[in-house]
Amino acid sequence: MATRKMVDVFSDIDRDSALKANPSGYAITELAAEDERIITLTADLSNVLAEFRKAFPERYIELGIAETNSVSLAAGLASCGFVPYIFSMAPFGVLKTAEQLRTDADYNHLPVRLVGRLSGLAMGYFGTSHYAVEDISIARTMANTTVVAPADPNAVLALMRSTAGLQGPVYIRIAEATEPVYNAVPEFAHGQWPRLREGTDVTLAGHGMGVGLAVGAAKVLAEEHGISADVYDAAYLKPHDETAIVASARRTGKVLTIEDHLEIGGLGSIVAETVARHKLVVDLKQVALPDTDLEVGVPAELYEHYGLTVNGVVAKALELVKG
C-alpha cells in the first residue's frame, strides 16, 4: 500500500487552486461583489482569502489568533448593518467560541456567518486538538442558527449563495476530503435535502464528505449486491429535511447516516430524533466517529480506520440490509 501523506489544505495561491481547494474563499469573493455589506474576518487564516483580499482589501479584517474576539466583534459589525463572514478553522471557530456564537450572534438574531474550514478529521495528523467532531451537535442546538455542510466545491458555492440572505447566523461546515458529487452548481431550497438516487432497500444520508461516500457506496451496492439505495445530500443540518427523512424511512425501513462527526449529536441523532417523533419503526446505523478517544494520523488513514470510505459504507449498509 502506498504511504499516505499529509497534503497542504491551507493555502490557495491563485484562482484555479482557490476554486478547487478553497471554494469558500472563491465563493465569498463572488458574493461580496454583489453585496457591499459583506465583510470578511479571520483569526490568522488570511491565506484562505487571497482572492478576496486582492479584490476587496478594505473589506477584510484580520484579527490575529483571537477567535472569541472575532465572533463578538463580528456581531458588533452585524448590528451596524454589515454581513460579516468569519473564516476560521472549524475546531477553534466553533468550539472555542461556542458561547460568543450563542450569546452575541444567535440570541441577537444577527447575520454572522462562520465558515469553518478543516472540519472533522481534516487536520488529523496535527492531533485531536485540531479535530472538529462535536461542532454540528453544538451549532444545531442554537435556535436561530442555520447549519449547512456542503458535499463538494459546487455545493459550497450553492450553499453559500443560498444562505447569504438569511437574517440569522449561519455555520458553513467545510469538508476538505470530498469527492465530486455535483457536476454543476446545484440549487438548494432552504432546509431541503437533494435526493441524489432513488431506491427502496436502504436509505443513505450523508453530509460533507459523507455524501460522496454515499453516492459511491450506492453504486457498489447496486452493481455488486443488487441493493437499491435511496441517497440524500443532508446538506442542511438545521433546519433539516424532516419530510425527506420520513418519506425515505417509510420506503426503506433502514437508514444509514454517514458523517465525519461524533455519533452523538450530528446527522445520526437528527435522523433518530426524527423517526422517533414520527413513531416509525426503523433500523438505524451510523458511519461516524465513536464516542471515545480518537486516533491521530493522516486523514486518509483515519478515514480508513473509522470506516469513512466507500467500502466502509457498503459494509455497514450490507449489515443493515441483511441483518
Next chain:
Amino acid sequence: MVDETQNPAVTLERGRPVTDTELLRRADWIRLQTVELIAQAGLGHYSSTFSCAEIVATLYYHALRLRPGEPDWPDRDRFLLGKGHVATGLWPVLADLGYYPADWLKQFGKVGSPLNDHPNMRLARGIDFSSGSLGHNLSVGTGMALGARLAGRDYRTFVLTGDGELQEGQVWEAAMAASHYKLGNLVAIVDANGFSGSGPTSQAMNIEPLPERFAAFGWLTREIDGHDVTALRQTFDTLPDTSSEQPVCIVARTRKGHGVDMMEKQPQAWHLGLLTSEQQADVVAEITARMELAAGTAI
C-alpha cells in the same frame, strides 16, 4: 405635554448643557429608581449600579448623541453596558428620555417584560447590544467602531465595563484589536469600584495598574474620580475627535455602593440582594435628603 423626543427629527446632541447639580440629582434619582425596581423584582444588583450612577447620568444627560424617537438611527452614539448586571439603573433613564413608556418599568423583571436584570437589544428600544456574559462587549464595541470607519460615519462607541470584568481574557483581545485598527472612535469606561462578585477585585485576581495596562495596549488613558460629574463632563467634552487614532480608556475610580452609607461600608453584601422594607425606607430617606439639600428645598 407632547414628548418631543418621540419625534424622530429630534437629535440630542453631544455636550448638551446641564449643571453639575442636575447631574448629581439625576444620579441620585437613578439610585432611587433602582431601589424601587429591585423591590418590585425581588432581587437585584444595588452597589454596582450605584458605583456607576454618575457615569450613566453624565453620558445620557450630557455626552451621548442620541435620537430617542429613532433608536436605530445609524449616526447615534452607541452605549454598551459591558457590566450588564446594572441595567436596572439604565431602564428609568431610557424611559425618561422617551425610548419607551414609563409604564414598562411596572413590568420590570416579570415574565414577558422587555426589561430585565440584564439588557436585551431585541426587547428594549435604546439598547445597542445585549449583555450579560462579561468580557464580550468591548469586542462588540470594537466591531461597531470598525463599522463606523467602514461606513464613514462619525458616531462614537462607549463601552462601560467593570474592573472585575477586565479579568476576562477576551477584553484584552479586543483591546489589542482596537489599537491595531486605530479606533479613536471607541471609548472604554472602566467603573473601577474595586470589587467583583465575591470580594475585592485585587484579591480575586489583580488587574491593576489599569491605566498602565491599557496604555501598554496602545490606548490613550484618563484616570478620574467616577463620582465627580465635573471631571466626567470635562473628560467627555475633551475626547479626541472620532477620526483620531487611539482608542480611549477612562479609568473611573468609584466606590461600590456610592451614595448609600451602609452599602459603601459593606459593598459586597449589596452586590446582589434585597433591602428589607425598613432598610429601604432608610436608604430612600438618605438619598432623598441629599437631593433636597442640593435643590435647596431641605427644611
